[in-house]
Amino acid sequence: IEEIPVKVAVRIRPLLCKEVLHNHQVCVRVIPNSQQVIVGRDRVFTFDFVFGKNSTQYEVYNTCIKPLVLSLIEGYNATVFAYGQTGSGKTYTIGGGHIASVVEGQKGIIPRAIQEIFQSISEHPSIDFNVKVSYIEVYKEDLRDLLELETSMKDLHIREDEKGNTGKVAHLISCLQ
Template identity: 45%
Template sequence: MEAAAAEDCCVKVAVHVRPLIGDEKLQGCKDCVTVTPGKPQVQIGAHSFTFDHVYGSTASPPSSMFEECIVPLVDGLFQGYNATVLAYGQTGSGKTYTMGTGFKDGCQTGIIPQVMNALFTKIESLKHQIDFQLHVSFIEILKEEVRDLLDPTSLNKSDATSPNAGKVHVPGKPPIQIRESANGAITLAGSTEISVSTLKEMAACLEQGSLSRATGSTNMNNQSSRSHAIFTITLEQMLS
């Protein structure tokens, strides 16, 4: 792919190589991924894989990920573009940690808390020119069931973290449905959407949903999320 074409690509892939966790070190595990010096490339055995960015291990520090991969997306929100950051990997690979959907006690670790900070910093700088309105929603897909993590009537944390938790249904509340609108936009019909005006309010929504997520012990992580979580931030410019 030519350089110009690569810059115009709307999807980019970054690899975050996480360090070994305590249990893995105790078991004598070794890193199986080698980073090619000077290149966004990793090698597993005899196979090499090239990406747009590689972070962790001997590659760029994870702290660079936000500035290089996420800041341009945040800037795009204020120009009317949609943006999605998707963490993909097997259980225990570090998705929850990287994204920050294990948010609690005001922890600033992870992409989503950094996005929130960047959003409100940008809004503050534009407050004398433009008014914005923010809404958030937070859902979890677990065992083919969509759970609303911001619904106050949903299961409490002790129920949600049960390894035997099955499908969730709240009496009197219709299940959330994933629908496509006439213009092609994907919506989550029935999910709770909360209006927020401060960083503290948005952080409270992230923390509430994070504490409601289903977790369980796995061979790779004692507190591994066994589901897919989607935290959505909607930014609207208010007309004067």
């Protein structure tokens, strides 16, 4: 059996202004100089990476994602999976604020990875690169293709072949810039 390394990172989201106004309290604390968090009074959890409420997009990207991007450029596959309840900060970490107008410091994982991948491709004009990307949302057991522009085509239907393999047909899209 081939070993596939999986690393888990946790990022603590700071309270939003409206949460502060309603006297909400932070219920998760980072244990300094460790990869652990405390939830509530005494429940301790360990992760591969822990980012506190003051962590930056740059810090998250450089620590967790950049090594994956560098291995992608060398020909390996990589997956980044953001998981959490609604409002936990997944969209901000993955994309940044409003993706079309994100300032440099707020750029999330995707804009940073895309920039780095295509920068590397431009530095190696003699090599042919084939880039395939999926951007999928799983919400209430429904899958949606977030790169699909046509609303009617957003819902994904995963198919299983006779060998039990699952997959989705890839579609060519052009740059949205």
